[in-house]
Amino acid sequence: MNTQLKIAGQSSELLGLGSILIGSLPATLMTGEAPDRYTVEAVFTRKTDRDEVAAIQGSATRAYLSAHGYSTVELRVADRRLEIANTNLEELRDGLAARIAERLADISIGITAAREVAAHRFEDASQREQVRAAAVAALAGSVSFARRPPADVSDDDARIEDWFEEGGSLRPWNVEDGWKTG
Template sequence: MTATQDTPVRTEPALTLSGVLASALPHDLGTARGPSRYTVPAVFSRRPQPREVDLLHGAGTSRRLADAGYSDVELHVSDRRLLITNTNLADLKAGLAHLIGTILAEVSLQASQERSQREEELDALGQLEEQRLEALRQAAAEIHFD
């Protein structure tokens, strides 16, 4: 019995962002004194898994952002929020939001595939252990003290 054939595998919905948390934007945004770059908080659709957080904070994400022209932008997970630093709403609207959505989809998929692979490996190890125990039971059953 493998995890992919007989055992239902619990799958998390893809990690997405539901939107920008406007109430957490700088209070002076849109004024003459407002910053041109700031941190934009976005709300996750669900709590990110630890592996998803690791991937988002990894060098691959930084490289993807830099390759797309956003070398100053950083992504930080804070509970159920993604903090997008050194950016602004205009950059997000002009393409950064789409790039971040793509990165999230890839991170979510990679983490899900890794979980499935680990589950399959654990299932296979469990089967090997069961076979080992059965062989021991059979060997012990063949011992007679008469």
């Protein structure tokens, strides 16, 4: 089965960042009063979903950034923007931006893969349920509430007589003769 599933609310485009919001930068940049570190806001290439936001702001992303030398950097999602705190434009240019882009792509790929697996499991479970429901309906349809013709009593009597004649069994009590053995 080579079916492509469209999962509601999911974009096939990897999550990324487009540009920095210049207006959000400190007004004192490139002056003697410029801060060493500040928050830089960047615009996402598409709207994030709940799972992506949780992953971006989660401990795995913090660990990823720390492992690559950015232990003080913090990421927060604010609507269609990513707030990158405790950084600066030079640090972003020199490698942090690439690490963030890599992490966002990994998050998108991981979430998409998990959703596809879940969708396939749901589809398989749905198909199994349809087969089961059809089998139940067929079994229920095979039940008949029609009366059966009465059994031939002579056949039952003959089988009982054969059993008694095989030896050793006691016949039912007979008032006149007492117990009879066969």
